[in-house]
Amino acid sequence: MQVQLLEATEDPERLICQAARNDYMREFVGETPFDEVMDSIDGDTLEDKQETLIHRLLDHGHFGPFEHPQATVAVEGISRSCMAQITRHRHVSFDVQSMRYVAFDDVDPAEVPEGEMVVVPPSATDPDWIGRNQETGPVDEQTAREREELFRNTIESAFESYQELLELGMAPEDARYVLPIGSKVNMVMSMNVRMLLHVADMRAAADAQWEIRDMTERILDRAAEWCPITFEYYEAEMKNRKNRLAP
Template sequence: MRVVLIAKNLPPLNDEKELLKHSFFTFLVDGISRACSHQLVRHRPASYSQQSQRYVAMVNFPYVTPDSVKGKSVYIEGKRLSYEKLMALVGKFYEGLVEQGVPKEDARFVLPNACATRIVFTMNGEELVHFLRLRTCSRAQWEIRDLAVSVLKLLRREVSGLFDRVGPNCYYLGYCTEGKKSCGRPDEVRRYFSTLNEEEENA
């Protein structure tokens, strides 16, 4: 996954709330799965431009492999099938359809959630705070959490002070809002988010 802050606009306002409301930030995200981009685009007060699967041919399509799947295989009809092998087969099936003249917009129906994508998104500061509170929390799925943490690191590096207190609710509010679904490690999580950029500062 590659995350780049490609544009930002911060008007000269002293009030933090007003500044969050009127500032905007544009990120380029490359190499996330379609499963992850689907979660990202659920956030409504934002603009998105995503690589098209209707017009871009997915030859040798890139894909994301979750750690939990690495090294696993499944026997199907007596044959051992790894994740990598399955992706290669799906890729060949897709390419075979396109070669037979099936439109890319239809051939893509066989592509999996794992298929990697590129997306540009723009949010104002207020929405970014909302997004980061939800998606840096350990309850969020690992890939969108990795994305949210990368976004937060960039914001803390590029926009001095404005996002220092932003993180999951246990860090932002000082208490967990997840009830029974809480990870139960608020101190550890708060420590992590209070020192998020220290590693790279000390490098």
């Protein structure tokens, strides 16, 4: 899996502060220099003042200003299962690679179980992996071998059938029905900072599945570079709070 930031609002935290200060200023924020906009906020430097204000907004649940800055990320190689989970979030905009127009007629089915076309869950190869809902815990080596073999054979056979169906003239959009839910897909998604905080609350949580959690953590890493005051505070102070669904 890869996650890259494609585009993002320039200076998002200045925008958050301008939007928030607009609510409490007599003057028009559009015509007031930023240092004057932030004049009444505690802090020695403009950056300190932004930190004070952003922390206060997050503590008080004043999330509206976080809806203004927006980021677009490109995600490479998540499963269709993970895609189905993340696309449940209605305030995120998505573009998803089409299996109608992109045919996988030239891949070698024997290579597929190595992870090129399909996401291989850790539980397929790691005897010690304990998933979120797994009741059995670690398994012995024989069981682990059987599990891995069955997983790999099933994937390989599905891709062989898919290619045979294409050769028999079936359209890629119909032949894809035999492909596994672990098939990889690329996606572009856009959301504002408030929505990203909400997605993080739900999808970087311990009860989320490992794949969407991994993806969300990677998005959060990019977000921390782009919008550092907000996401460093989220990581340090908000991530483990009791009511994680407020944003």
